Amino acid sequence: MRESSKFSQSTTSNTEPLPATVRWEYAAVLGMLTLWVFMLSVKIGTGLIAGLAVFSLTRLARRFYVRLFLNKAARAQHPVSRTVYLFLPTWLTTLTVIAALVLIILGLGTAVRFVIESVATQGPQLAEEAIRSLNTVAASLPEEVRSKVPGSAKEFFDMARHATGDLMGYAKNFGGASFFVFIQLVFALILGVSAALMSRASVAAGAASRPLAHAWVHAMESYVRCFTLLMGAQVYVSIWNTFCTAVFIYGILPAFDVVLPFRELLLMFTSIASLIPAAGNIMANTLILVLTIRFGPWVSLGSVVYLFVIHKLEYFVNGYIIGRNVQASVPEMLIAIILGEVAFGLPGLITAPVTYAFLKMHWQKWGWV
Numbered sequence: 059m060r061e062s063s064k065f066s067q068s069t070t071s072n073t074e075p076l077p078a079t080v081r082w083e084y085a086a087v088l089g090m091l092t093l094w095v096f097m098l099s100v101k102i103g104t105g106l107i108a109g110l111a112v113f114s115l116t117r118l119a120r121r122f123y124v125r126l127f128l129n130k131a132a133r134a135q136h137p138v139s140r141t142v143y144l145f146l147p148t149w150l151t152t153l154t155v156i157a158a159l160v161l162i163i164l165g166l167g168t169a170v171r172f173v174i175e176s177v178a179t180q181g182p183q184l185a186e187e188a189i190r191s192l193n194t195v196a197a198s199l200p201e202e203v204r205s206k207v208p209g210s211a212k213e214f215f216d217m218a219r220h221a222t223g224d225l226m227g228y229a230k231n232f233g234g235a236s237f238f239v240f241i242q243l244v245f246a247l248i249l250g251v252s253a254a255l256m257s258r259a260s261v262a263a264g265a266a267s268r269p270l271a272h273a274w275v276h277a278m279e280s281y282v283r284c285f286t287l288l289m290g291a292q293v294y295v296s297i298w299n300t301f302c303t304a305v306f307i308y309g310i311l312p313a314f315d316v317v318l319p320f321r322e323l324l325l326m327f328t329s330i331a332s333l334i335p336a337a338g339n340i341m342a343n344t345l346i347l348v349l350t351i352r353f354g355p356w357v358s359l360g361s362v363v364y365l366f367v368i369h370k371l372e373y374f375v376n377g378y379i380i381g382r383n384v385q386a387s388v389p390e391m392l393i394a395i396i397l398g399e400v401a402f403g404l405p406g407l408i409t410a411p412v413t414y415a416f417l418k419m420h421w422q423k424w425g426w427v
Contacts, residue, residue, distance in 0.1 A: 103405020105242030112250030
């Protein structure tokens with residue numbers, strides 16, 4: 059009788075219903091995941107990324123100005139002065155975001171022009187140099203493998219053109235696609251700034267009586283936090299990679315009479331590729347390794363060791379910024395990146411690590427992992 063009572067008690071304890079707040083969290087997280095899949099499926103991933111970036115920038119600027127003027131508003135004696143101090147954060151935040159976006163657009167325009175000019179002048183030579191290095195290695199491989207390696211830049215571009223299909227078709231649709239992306243960016247700017255300028259206290263108060271809305275607000279905050287953590291960490295990683303690569307190709311290698319060609323283009327590629335979590339570092343290191351192969355095995359081995367040390371030191375940056383909140387390893391991030399890129403292209407490649415970090419943060423909170 060006691061055993062049956064114990065069994066019934068244990069069964070009752072194991073089948074206790076979940077708390078209402080947890081059920082609403084499940085619904086909110088599932089809704090965020092569904093929204094992410096939907097936005098990328100209808101090809102508005104660019105707007106999602108731009109909206110998250112604008113939202114994060116606006117929220118950061120607003121927090122700074124609120125802290126700057128909050129005490130002054132509390133000490134102000136005149137009602138007009140108090141009102142001015144209360145509205146100054148919103149005005150200054152809007153001006154700051156607009157100025158930052160203008161500078162970013164001008165910088166991107168300059169960078170794109172530099173990339174086009176560099177690729178037009180140095181791209182074919184860089185391809186020839188990389189293919190020459192590959193042919194040096196391929197000379198010792200079996201004939202079946204060696205026949206698959208392009209022997210010249212023309213063969214390489216012919217293979218790329220055959221693999222990607224009709225490039226003129228993409229060029230014809232470029233104008234329409236650019237306009238569609240521009241519309242996405244405009245809406246992302248408006249929605250991102252508007253959402254970030256909303257008072258968090260008023261939003262929380264309005265959602266307090268509606269549990270799903272309350273859980274949805276917290277889920278959106280968590281997703282934006284994951285985006286800010288990952289993208290902020292990648293900016294630091296890009297700066298670190300670019301600095302270490304510059305030291306390697308301008309300082310260490312020339313000390314051993316090894317001067318890599320196209321160093322400026324290689325450094326620019328490293329800084330841009332390093333913004334992609336996990337995969338960007340592999341892309342940049344692979345290109346450096348390919349260019350150092352023809353200088354001999356010892357130079358290649360030294361490059362591998364140096365780049366391996368750089369990659370391991372990056373863990374301190376990622377571990378400090380991300381690891382204290384989301385325990386996501388590099389293999390996990392790579393799997394998320396590959397799946398996101400295969401399913402949704404470039405927007406999926408960029409946002410898949412954010413979505414995975416968001417999901418794992420909640421899985422850890424619920425005790426699933």
